[in-house]
Amino acid sequence: MTLQHRMLFLPTGAEMISEHLAAARHDGRLTFFDASGPIFSCREEDDGALRFAAAMLTEPGLGLAGPSQIARAVGRHRSRVHEYRRRYREGGAAALEVKRRGPRGASKLKGHVLACAQELLTEGLSNYKVAAQVGVSEQTIRKGLKEGRLVRQQGVGRKSSMTGRTPENVVSTPRTRSDEDAACAGGVATTREAERALAPTGLLVEALPRFDAAESVTKAGVLVALPAVVGQGLLEIGQQIYGGLRNGYYGLTSMLLTFGFMALVRIKSTEGLTNHAPGEFGRVLGLDRAPEIKTARRKLAELAGRHKALEFSRAFSERWATEAPDALGYLYIDGHVRSYHGRTCTLPKTHVQRRRLCMPATTDYWVNDANAEPLMFVTAPANDGVLAMMDTELLPQIRRLAGDARRVTLIFDREGWSPKRFQTWKQAGFDVITYRKGTYRDWQRRCFKHVPVEVSGRTVTYLLAERLVRVAKGFRMREVRRLCDNGHQTSVVTTRHDLSCATVARRMFSRWQQENFFRYMRHECALDHLPTTALEPADPGRSVPNPAVQEKKRELSHLTATLTQAEQAYGQNAHDNSEQTRRTGRGFKISHAELGREITELREARTRCEAKIKALPARVPVREVMNGEPIVRLERERKTITDTLKMVAYRAETQLANLVGPLLPSRDDEARKFMRQVFALPADLLPDHEHGTLVVRLHSMTTPRDNRALASLCAVLNDLKVCYPGTTLQLVLEATQEALESQ
Secondary structure, eight states: OOOOOSOOOOOTTOEESSSSOEEEEETTEEEEEETTEEEEEEETTOHHHHHHHHHHHTOTTTOSOOHHHHHHHHTOOHHHHHHHHHHHHHHOGGGGOOOOOSOSSOSSSOHHHHHHHHHHHHTTOOHHHHHHHHTSOHHHHHHHHHHTSSOOOTTOOOOOTTTSSOOSSOOBOHHHHHHHHHTOTTSTTOOOHHHHHHGGGTOOOOOOOOOOOEEEETTGGGGGGHHHHHHTTHHHHHHHHHOOOSSSSSOHHHHHHHHHHHHHTTOOSGGGGGGSOHHHHHHHHTSSSOOOHHHHHHHHHHHHTTTOHHHHHHHHHHHHHHHOGGGGSEEEEEEEEEEOOOSSSOOOEEEETTTTEEEEEEEEEEEEOTTSOEEEEEEOGGGOOHHHHIIIIIHHHHHHHHOSSOOEEEEEOGGGOOHHHHHHHHHTTEEEEEEOOSOOOOOOGGGOEEEEEEETTEEEEEEEEEEEEEEETTEEEEEEEEEOTTSOEEEEEESOSSSOHHHHHHHHHTTHHHHHHHHHHHHHHOTTOOSOOOEEEOOTTOEEEOHHHHHHHHHHHHHHHHHHHHHHHHHHHHHHOOTTTOOSHHHHHHHTHHHHHHHHHHHHHHHHHHHHHHHSOSEEEGGGTSTTOOOEEEOOHHHHHHHHHHHHHHHHHHHHHHHHGGGSSSHHHHHHHHHHHHHTOOEEEEEETTTTEEEEEEOOOSSHHHHHHHHHHHHHHHTTOOBOTTSSOEEEEEOOHHHHHHO
């Protein structure tokens, strides 16, 4: 049921300031209304009256509007409104009067200077050029525009040299946009004041994208990735899972695109937004500015509060599995350890391989498809091992994605070695390819043969050999070995008997693509970054290794070392014993009775310690070892959402890199670097509502070869005919004119 609005009778053109207050402008007067009718009116140029209105209407007792809302209505900064309230409370209305020193009125911008400045503005010159020609500062020109003594006329300008037609709006330059963004009263680049004033009232569902013609928009090249991002289902799945956000200026579509574009242009966290011009990034989104840090955090927290992060992530996995079912034949599984350096949470420790240390950390287990593209990930509670996660989380989810009838081959490293599990998994429809663990004898060199293997488009030759090997009672696996140049033999075992030696070796050694994925995501997308330090309750019944057992094992180790030293000393004395001194063993024992008693006592103590270790349970509930401390863990919702968005961005970048790769000499080495350069390119945004297009004119790259590759990529993407989300404007990507003519 829709509630009736509190203010029924308002004049035409009135704007809502808050739920209880509205304002209307007519014939140079500003009038404020509440539910009873007009309550205050003054001239718009009367600064004293506006200060009085700002101080009175924001009084807490009235409850009409907040300082930020009144500030937008009267054209002041919210800090000024707070100052007016303070001065009014201290000295009444008289304290609001400003007694200026010096000459009254304009001192520089008047007479001939004012007329000349207005003429130059009419011609379309920027504030900087106008100020330089009339001999005043740029700040003076901006102040004149703000006070109304100067007017910049819209819609006057030359024809665009890029399009050959007069655009609907003047094509703004970076200098012009910078001046306009800095002069906004509500904050940098807050030019859509009406919608921003309406957003806090809850009457605005979402600010829709609206593009104005603009030259050289920073990092607008990221729009090249829009067809790929939309094709990954980012917006479709986001709306399916979350529906939308609370009414406000930034909605679900704009926030998902913001996070996706941030990952592509390497803004690695919300804090990184401060290093980029908000107005320029906002124009890429079709808004006046990008969300600031606290807004991005608040929107992410709102999504996390719905507790649908796992559902959101699994929806992408299901989509990718449906679109490319053949890529599920081989799956790479590996754990990624995220070190934790904070102090707000006590995390279980695990070994961090790249640091070679045991540190507090969280382990995520990633599953990549046959093309090494990320498919899904799960977070292990208390850093459980890969075998435990296989049975509880990974295999059930993989079976759900692949279907009941399909066999899947799992590829992982030695951490997952378990012949008994291999036998069980084979019966459940899962084959394995992994390295053999343990010591084994080398095979004779004559067993190995030269086998050509295709790796990443190149043919290499391996020395390979194979045979069946018994790994458990009644269970044999196929072993394939590679003889390296240094004589080392790398052993790979598998339950697949239908594959060639070359395929087994290539698939096993291609597991490094997953390691490269982890490294790339850490460096380029800050995969280990924590979006929040918030905590959430953890399972108090989760079993952990018994610390008492660890303590007893340390005691046993100390006893064993001491006993070993005593036995070595006893044996050394026996070896050095001179038969003329002690002719019999009994005499030797008598002379070394004290050392003998020490050895006997140490052996008895070791036996008792071993018995105590066997009597203690190996694992206990975590609540028994926390000594009354709260059992918590780092919040997972926001981390799952951000990692999923980064995974979507990575797959979109991969899709574009695969398209442009054949056009580059070194496909594997240059494709991703090329795409990163494209995303960072400036571009001209030229909307044409008459023809329903949004032309993105990309600036030149560093070489003609790159420009030709970019032109070919744009031609392929334009054939997809993707419209910018929330508009009817079809995206048209254009490279430089020279590249288009060379095609």
